[in-house]
Amino acid sequence: NPTDKSSTTTETVEQALPQVRIASFSAQNVVKDLTLYGRTEPNRQATLGAEVSGKVVEILAKRGALVRQGDPIIRLEINDRQQQLSRAKALLAQREIEFNGAKKLSVQGFQGKVRLAEAEAALVDAKVSVSALALQIEKTTIRAPFNGILNERMVEVGDFLSIGDPVAQVSDINPIIVVGDVTEKDISHLNLAQVASARLVNYDNVPGKVRFISSVSN
16 A cells, blocks of 8 residues: 555665676796897917017917917027026035035034034025026926917017017817896896807807806996
8 A cells, every 4th residue: 555654665676797707827937038249258368478588499389279288389498597407406416415414413413503504504595496497497488378279479489588578379269258248127137057048140059058247337
């Protein structure tokens, strides 16, 4: 009865539910390629210098030759170093006899400790002279410090060298190093031992690993 105020009316209103679209995702590793421009360099490189003075008398390795550690490259004149060594050895033998005699007399009480000390000092000086001259003779032959290529030779037969004069340059290219420049934005993506590859000018791809990251910017 519409006039009956005590009665109630219940109305049911159907509302449309919102539609939801779902999708399932699975995480996958993504490889980011970082391309840098650089140059190849030898693994290590050494410039050899003369350790004794003298004239170059023999060239034992050509430019571009493969050399192994210890191979002779340049030979300098010995001059009178061999005669000096012979005299030094003779003096060493004399000093040994004098020292042994002084030691024997000191034990028997016929000679004091001062004379024994003087004989021992003279013996030490003689040994040093022999060693120094032998080393000078050895250094007249300049040798390769490691396996590599004789990349450059700065002297010829007849040149006179003073101590410290550059003689030759030996480069170790096994392995070869690729040096590249990276921006500050990309430096955080690099790690030591990270796998990398280099594309050379002849389009060969060479695999490798990151072995050094500079702490100082260029």
